Amino acid sequence: MPKSNLSEQLDRAIQALFTPGAAPRRRDGAVPIAPVAALARVASELRGLPRADFKAALRAKLEGGTPMASKPAAAPEPQQTATAYLIVNGAASALEFYKKAFGAVETMRLTGPDDKIGHAEMRIGNTTIMLADEFPDHGAISAKTLGGSPVMLHLHVSDVDAVAARAIAAGAKTVRPVEDQFYGERSGQFSDPFGYTWMIATRKEELTREEVQRRFAALQQTSPATFAEEPKRTLPVPYIRKGFRTLTPYLLVPGAARLINFFKEAFGAEEIFRVPRPGGNRIMHAEVRIAGSMVELADASAEFKPRASTNILYVPDVDAAFQRALDAGATSLSAPTDQPYGDRQGTVKDPSGNSWHITTHGSGQHIVANTPAIVPMFQVRDAGKYVEFLEQAFAAREIFAAKDPQGIARHVRLRMGDSILAGGEAGEESQSAPFLLHMYVPNTDDLYAAAVRAGATTIRGLEDAPYGDRTATVQDPFGNLWSLATHIKDVKI
Amino acid sequence: MKAVQEPSERRLIEAAQQDPSRFAALYEIHFERVYAYVSRRLGHREATEDVTSEVFHHALANLPRFEWRGAPFGAWLMRIAANAIADRWRRGAREQSDTLANDPASAEPSPEEIEIRAQLFRLVQELPIEQRKVVEMRFAEEKSIREIALALGRTEGAVKQLQFRGMQSLREEAAKVSGRSAALKTSQKKNRSGAANA
Numbered sequence: 001m002p003k004s005n006l007s008e009q010l011d012r013a014i015q016a017l018f019t020p021g022a023a024p025r026r027r028d029g030a031v032p033i034a035p036v037a038a039l040a041r042v043a044s045e046l047r048g049l050p051r052a053d054f055k056a057a058l059r060a061k062l063e064g065g066t067p068m069a070s071k072p073a074a075a076p077e078p079q080q081t082a083t084a085y086l087i088v089n090g091a092a093s094a095l096e097f098y099k100k101a102f103g104a105v106e107t108m109r110l111t112g113p114d115d116k117i118g119h120a121e122m123r124i125g126n127t128t129i130m131l132a133d134e135f136p137d138h139g140a141i142s143a144k145t146l147g148g149s150p151v152m153l154h155l156h157v158s159d160v161d162a163v164a165a166r167a168i169a170a171g172a173k174t175v176r177p178v179e180d181q182f183y184g185e186r187s188g189q190f191s192d193p194f195g196y197t198w199m200i201a202t203r204k205e206e207l208t209r210e211e212v213q214r215r216f217a218a219l220q221q222t223s224p225a226t227f228a229e230e231p232k233r234t235l236p237v238p239y240i241r242k243g244f245r246t247l248t249p250y251l252l253v254p255g256a257a258r259l260i261n262f263f264k265e266a267f268g269a270e271e272i273f274r275v276p277r278p279g280g281n282r283i284m285h286a287e288v289r290i291a292g293s294m295v296e297l298a299d300a301s302a303e304f305k306p307r308a309s310t311n312i313l314y315v316p317d318v319d320a321a322f323q324r325a326l327d328a329g330a331t332s333l334s335a336p337t338d339q340p341y342g343d344r345q346g347t348v349k350d351p352s353g354n355s356w357h358i359t360t361h362g363s364g365q366h367i368v369a370n371t372p373a374i375v376p377m378f379q380v381r382d383a384g385k386y387v388e389f390l391e392q393a394f395a396a397r398e399i400f401a402a403k404d405p406q407g408i409a410r411h412v413r414l415r416m417g418d419s420i421l422a423g424g425e426a427g428e429e430s431q432s433a434p435f436l437l438h439m440y441v442p443n444t445d446d447l448y449a450a451a452v453r454a455g456a457t458t459i460r461g462l463e464d465a466p467y468g469d470r471t472a473t474v475q476d477p478f479g480n481l482w483s484l485a486t487h488i489k490d491v492k493i
Numbered sequence: 494m495k496a497v498q499e500p501s502e503r504r505l506i507e508a509a510q511q512d513p514s515r516f517a518a519l520y521e522i523h524f525e526r527v528y529a530y531v532s533r534r535l536g537h538r539e540a541t542e543d544v545t546s547e548v549f550h551h552a553l554a555n556l557p558r559f560e561w562r563g564a565p566f567g568a569w570l571m572r573i574a575a576n577a578i579a580d581r582w583r584r585g586a587r588e589q590s591d592t593l594a595n596d597p598a599s600a601e602p603s604p605e606e607i608e609i610r611a612q613l614f615r616l617v618q619e620l621p622i623e624q625r626k627v628v629e630m631r632f633a634e635e636k637s638i639r640e641i642a643l644a645l646g647r648t649e650g651a652v653k654q655l656q657f658r659g660m661q662s663l664r665e666e667a668a669k670v671s672g673r674s675a676a677l678k679t680s681q682k683k684n685r686s687g688a689a690n691a
Contacts, residue, residue, distance in 0.1 A: 006657060007650075007653040007654050007656065007657035008653060010653075010656065010657050010660060011638060011653045011656060011657075014631070014656070018635060038664060039657070039660040039661060039664060040660075042613065042660050042663050042664045042667070043632075043660055045609065045610050045613050046613060046614075046617070046628065046632040046663075047632060048528070048529065048532030048533065048536075048538070048541065048610070049614060049617060049628070049629065049632040049633040050524075050525070050528045050532075050541075050542075050545075050614060050633060051542075051629075051633040051634065052629055052633065054542055055524055055528075058520075058524075058542075058545070058546050058549060059517060059520055059521075059524075061546070061550075062516060062517070062520060062549055062550065062553055063514060063516075063517060125644075125645065125646035126626070126644065126645050126646060156646050156647075157646055158642070158643070158646060158647075158648065203648070
């Protein structure tokens with residue numbers, strides 16, 4: 001059994017410890033297997049683990065209470081051995097910048113008589129960073145005065161794109177844009193207004209040292225000049241085609257050309273390319289980008305019949321976007337209103353019959369880091385069962401679920417690779433709307449086999465498509481279509 | 494179980510009787526044991542902290558009266574703790590969810606059980622820093638995996654792995670320390686008769 005399964009199982013058992021009356025059971029009803037059961041026993045002994053600060057505080061109190069308390073209270077154990085100490089020109093505004101850009105929490109500030117900060121500390125994530133104003137007389141000279149710093153700071157975050165956007169909004173400048181790196185991180189470099197450079201990164205792949213070494217060696221074989229200009233490299237290509245994510249809605253519609261125009265007018269879409277069907281003005285395949293998210297579409301055919309799907313489109317200003325959609329020919333299904341879960345949302349039907357929940361993020365807990373601008377939605381009967389299917393067949397992971405008192409899943413969110421799939425129970429108001437989703441996966445063959453094992457039927461078997469993907473298309477037991485793909489080589493289209 | 498009563502402890506006690514500021518050394522030795530006992534009896538974290546605090550304050554105040562007669566210092570602390578819990582009961586302070594102690598007499602855990610718990614609490618301090626953070630946040634601060642992931646800037650999967658590895662290390666270390674891998678199993682049984690011989 002893979003270790004991740006064991007750690008999941010153990011966590012469920014631990015979760016049950018904190019839930020009165022719940023017995024540690026696996027979802028399928030089986031009792032935890034032996035190694036997990038032994039660890040769960042350790043966990044149950046730990047339930048009363050004292051808080052570290054309680055022990056220290058009580059000791060300090062006992063020492064303070066003794067008449068002969070000659071020692072100061074024990075200093076808290078330092079959290080980290082090495083700490084960066086930034087000398088900045090304008091420490092107070094630097095603190096404000098780091099709060100805005102990186103969510104830093106100020107933990108200490110000693111301000112001198114001239115309002116200069118002699119010493120301050122802030123926490124970013126689990127790390128303390130110290131900083132102070134420059135005092136050239138004492139040899140403390142800021143990066144800005146020196147014209148920059150040769151020392152860079154590396155930040156690990158859960159969503160590099162979001163943090164980079166925040167940093168730029170707060171005043172940072174891009175040195176190197178965010179992109180996937182060979183060593184398994186997605187990262188970029190940014191200079192702050194105080195002369196320091198921050199590498200911001202999110203781990204995307206768990207790689208062994210050997211694998212990193214292998215990829216590095218492969219990179220070395222390509223001379224830097226050709227590497228920069230020539231897409232033909234010896235490295236294996238990423239399994240997700242450039243510009244795509246794990247999930248991309250594929251709209252099968254009547255009137256694809258008209259729908260592309262609608263997307264341009266209503267949502268500011270950029271047409272990437274289109275392939276017309278021979279002998280006609282119908283579209284065989286087209287790709288457009290809306291707010292950074294790809295949407296694929298084609299005119300429906302005998303093989304792929306039209307399907308009216310539902311998607312969420314996140315925009316900065318729902319009211320303006322909603323009006324633009326109506327002006328471009330959409331039908332209003334519901335005008336923008338504030339939703340009880342924090343978002344503001346209005347819904348339109350596009351000229352081809354697809355529904356779009358145009359939404360501006362609120363602060364609801366259904367929002368997770370790295371949510372793309374377009375989130376496809378499923379609407380099926382027995383959504384709970386569907387979630388189980390998606391977990392089994394496609395390794396989806398439930399990250400949010402709102403259920404009604406009857407236990408019916410009204411709104412769920414699943415993490416699939418780097419994307420999100422939303423959905424809920426089809427009902428009176430929300431008819432079932434079967435979709436076609438294009439899903440990039442590390443290994444189509446494996447996932448295709450898993451999907452078929454879990455009950456999906458084959459629409460198109462495995463094949464190497466001429467555009468550089470290995471693909472297969474299946475229909476799941478709930479009527480949704482999945483076009484599975486692994487990008488295997490870059491092809492000039 | 495071997496009674497923890499090394500000759501050096503006698504010197505520590507005498508030193509603390511001379512100079513209360515040296516009580517800290519005794520506190521460091523016995524904190525986990527007292528806390529484990531009280532938490533096992535009371536269950537509720539706030540109540541456990543209150544009573545543990547009471548026990549050590551009482552012990553410090555009464556240290557000059559502690560007489561060295563070969564009875565373990567730890568046992569003296571346990572007696573103070575048992576009395577403090579009984580007092581709590583007499584005062585009718587049952588508003589805390591002291592559900593474990595429905596019947597105070599029958600809830601008396603065996604010294605062996607307490608020793609295993611205390612040992613685990615100490616071993617948590619020895620864990621590699623990331624595992625320790627996760628274990629402390631999860632069990633002492635009762636945070637969710639998601640909260641821990643956010644605080645540490647790690648994925649939820651990574652936090653679960655750290656938690657898993659933490660439990661593994663603790664189990665291995667506990668087995669090493671006790672010299673018996675079956676120790677944890679024993680703690681599941683209420684082996685009170687065996688405890689009396691400790």
